[in-house]
Amino acid sequence: MLDRPLTSYYLVLGCSVMLLALGLTMVLSASSVKQLQETGSAYTLVQKQAMWMALGLPLMWAASRLPVKGFRALAFPMLLLSVGALALVLVPGLGRAAGGATRWISLGPLQIQPSEPAKLGLVLWGADLLARKEKLGQLTEWRPLLMPLLPGAGLLVLLVMLGNDLGTTLVLLTIFLALLWVVGAPARLFVGIAGLVALLVSILIVVEPYRMQRLTGFLDQSGNQLTFNYQGTQGLYALASGGLTGTGLGEGRAKWDFLPHAETDFIFAIIGEEFGLVGTLVVLGLFGLLTYAGLRIARRVKDPFTRLAAAGATAWLAVQAIVNIGAVISVLPITGIPLPLVSYGGSALIPTLIALGMLLAFAKREPGARQALAARGPGPLSRALSWLGLGPRGS
Template identity: 35%
Template sequence: MSAPLPSYLFGGSAEDARRVGSPRGGSRKTGDAGILGKVSGAIHGVPERFMRPRIVLVAVTAVLVCFGMLMIYSASSVSCLNSASCDYDPAYYLKRQMIYAAVGLALAVLLATRDYHWFTRDHLAVVVAGVIVALILVFVPGFSNSTYGASRWIKLGGFQLQPSEFAKVAIVTVAAALAQRYYVDGDLGQAELLKYTLVGIGVPLGLILIQPDKGSTAIIAITLIIMLYVAGFNPVVLSLGLLSGALALGVLSLTQDYALSRITTFLDPWADEAGKSYQLVQGYYALGSGGILGVGIGFSKQKYSYLPMAHNDFIFAVIGEECGLVGTLGVIACFALFAWAGFRIAKYAPDLAGRLIASGCTSLIIIQMLVNVCGVLGLIPLSGKPLPFLSYGGTSIIACLMFVGMLLSVSKNSALPETEHDVRRRNMTVRSGDERGDAGLSFVGETTPRSASLGRSDPGAGRSDVAPTGFTVVDGGGSARDARGHNGSFRNGSGASRASSQRIAGGRGYGRIDTNADAASRQRSRGSGRGRSGGQGRSGGRERRGRR
């Protein structure tokens, strides 16, 4: 009987590969192999193009989060020892960050184990409604927690959350879903697209802008432009939109005092180094004193109440002081690996929505990193945005880990593109040794007409069957009797007699094939049906060639 070959041979899932077993044929029992066995089972059968960026993404994220915990403790321990609000606990911020990271990890696992269509199609309206309500609560007395003249946080018990971080996740998801439905599925018209874009993207962006939080607005806007470029939007139009947005944001900044002071500080930080430029100048001192290798982790001097927000917005300056230029370049290299893994996942995403989610999540993380680092270095005006994975901030670490979960979801649901070879391999079957009748397969010594091998009828041979389109493999595990005649000679496909089988071997009376004769002579002698021996076939062949 015919049986289909295992699906993992032509791009099947990892689950298919685990069901088949190990490549050596042994059964795979991950339950008895411990942690290493489970990890091996999760990796086994997944193509390299999917597994490598997935492993790099998880590894880089773990390194950044753990290193961030270390630097948060180092940068905040001294100030916490002298602060009653921190209960004089040097690990106060570290403990809270670990709680937030645990929540973010749980959400990341939830997103990674779900198909990303679950939150781009089935529950998108609920996500958008929840984010809009949270952004509105920022302005509601009793929930709002204003800091430095901005209303960006809401209080929930002893914790405070920044809804704009969750809005980033929602906006990326909404943009990817709308692009998929408009460009690919075709179930959205222009009027519906405009309406959903206004509600799902325009309203959250407007609420973030009036907090005011121009930094998050700019980061999200640039991310959306990148997503549109990936979707195939006109680059000229996108460039004009980016330029127009930058001009509008600049004009808006000139009308706000705190934003104008950040611009003047950026242009000349040494004009008021003891006033408005104090934090930026202290960050310069921290970076300059670190040198090449730094002063050592825990030995920063600027964290002794000289550098404000050392564990938050300016943690990159503390890294530069304690770990030096090597440490700062190492952080940049980790984010570069993160970008490589994220865009690699986007490249092999199964559809437009997955490609846009992966590129949007990756772009937003990298853009926010550049905004923070460039602000600390004085290359752009300060924005107050935390460094992803490294800065202290509960909502920030949760949102960043949610982005990682979404990237893993896209990667897990990716599949190899089907090629012509995949289709042919799917039609491969295994037959036992006693099942013949496939025109394209013959034993040694038997001539198969070209018309039969191509699936055409051969009237001269008395055959009118059509060869199957698939490829058939004859099982070699059968007994000798299945493949040979009663006297040990090979049987041909048309049921030849023992005498004709003996003629293949030169008439010597046993089933051994005569290998002394060349292939052309054996085929002529076999096809002519005159019963010549191998030697006679060769001489006959020479005579015929001579006559020609």
């Protein structure tokens, strides 16, 4: 089964749909109590999440049908838009702080987190840049390899750092390192850049008191359980109370004002409480299959841009899931980044869906995939249109 041409396509599509369905269900469960207290309706956040999903799914579908040259044409404009939007976050009156980081732009009732589409912008721009350099044979020395990729990625990282968003900084640096790895950067250069990244992250932690408190709390989890370690401790309690099969959907107790940010950063804890160990293993399995499919696409396609973009997007989603889940199970410090496709938030959901649509488009370019799609015949939408007399007529 795994050697079939469309394996990657169906894995990406199937895992995405199942994680989306799970996410919508768990956003309702995790947010219902708090929203009922604050707004009088238990459905406030799930309705917003459904609206974001309704906007994101057509964009995912459009991305899955976009040719490679379309993604390459969008690369530089998306990078410029990301830089401009991240700069607006730092403007007094526009940027809004939450959880120690300034991540949001307030536009009336609408709030946007520009650092999320910046991840997609870096993937596309970095892949396009390195693909052009590879075609020109300019990747044999470190200077043409890093210029202007390093300054461009550095500018995005700097703008995110100025907003004190360490979690997104880590993801952007991961995308940068993944692009270097896939393009075949010399081991000495890769190790040196990775060392600089580790040094930068260490400096970011040391210079910000609340990050140091989170780190020291992570290293000594037995103390400060009512202050710095409160969220992590409550997350572990939720996971532990779920047992093997969980308390049942909607029956969790952690969301009753015990666990902060249950619908965003710690939604995995609610999954563990209500679906137990079995539920958490299913989520891990879905992300594992999604990562496998993305790496399979990157390995099997022949076009350099497609290979780089697929690897960069896969690294982004996989590392973000690892960091989020690692924080919930207390093997990593809490950084405040969402679980892809599952956590509440449109700013994160829509770029993620576009990236998955891009992976679907690339999966169609694997060897034998086009022939398999053609042999499959018309899809259900085409058949429905033909029944209504609206489909394409035969010759």
